[in-house]
Amino acid sequence: MAMLAACGGSDKAADATTATTTAEVTTPAIPEATAPAAAPAADTAATATPAAGVTLASLTGDPVKGEKVFGQCRTCHVVEKGVNRVGPSLWGVVGRQAGSIEGFKYSPANKNSGLTWTDEQLFTYLEAPQQVIKGTYMAFAGLKNPQDRADVIAYLKTKA
Known part of the structure; x- marks a missing residue:
């Protein structure tokens, strides 16, 4: 009472x-x-x-933890080669040119960004995709935790 x-x-x-x-x-x-x-x-x-x-260089990514964090991405992306969903396959994404998977309908902003998905570029992009590529179709708000981003990148590097 x-x-x-x-x-x-x-x-x-x-x-x-x-x-x-x-x-x-x-x-x-x-x-x-x-x-x-x-x-x-x-x-x-x-x-x-x-x-x-915090920079990517100051962190150590854990691919096992990254796979768990990647669960948020699975709604739109998979890591199987040649399999696209709402978003493109992320198989071999590290080192790939943005907007380069044949047949996938990227936003003009993404396709013409000129970006290469290096570890560092992914680290920045995954924090706030719409701020890095204004006009991207990717509606994801981003991973604000730097360690989560490092872990996802470590996981993605195992998928190539």
Whole structure:
């Protein structure tokens, strides 16, 4: 009952119960209410700062973990040679020219990007595809975690 009152419930019985313990419930509730609001901003800043300086060279990709992360990509991509889905096959993607699989309908932006899918280019692209190739058909928002990107690249390198 005291929990309902602390969460904004208006039950009279809960109000009566809370009245006897108002000092106990109210005093801890104020610091708890203000602490979470401040904590995410600090956590976000702490996370964003190191990630901004993280490079692929500073990470070691794990292909086993990368295969698990790649599960997010399987809706549109497979790693079997010659098998396209909504997205092109990613078999042999590392080192390949962007937009180069014959018969696959790429966006003009992707086909004409002039990019080669090096490890570093994939690392950048996988973070925010639409920012790297404006106009790409790829609707995926990206992998924000640098380690996830390194792991996926390590996995893709095993598929060629």
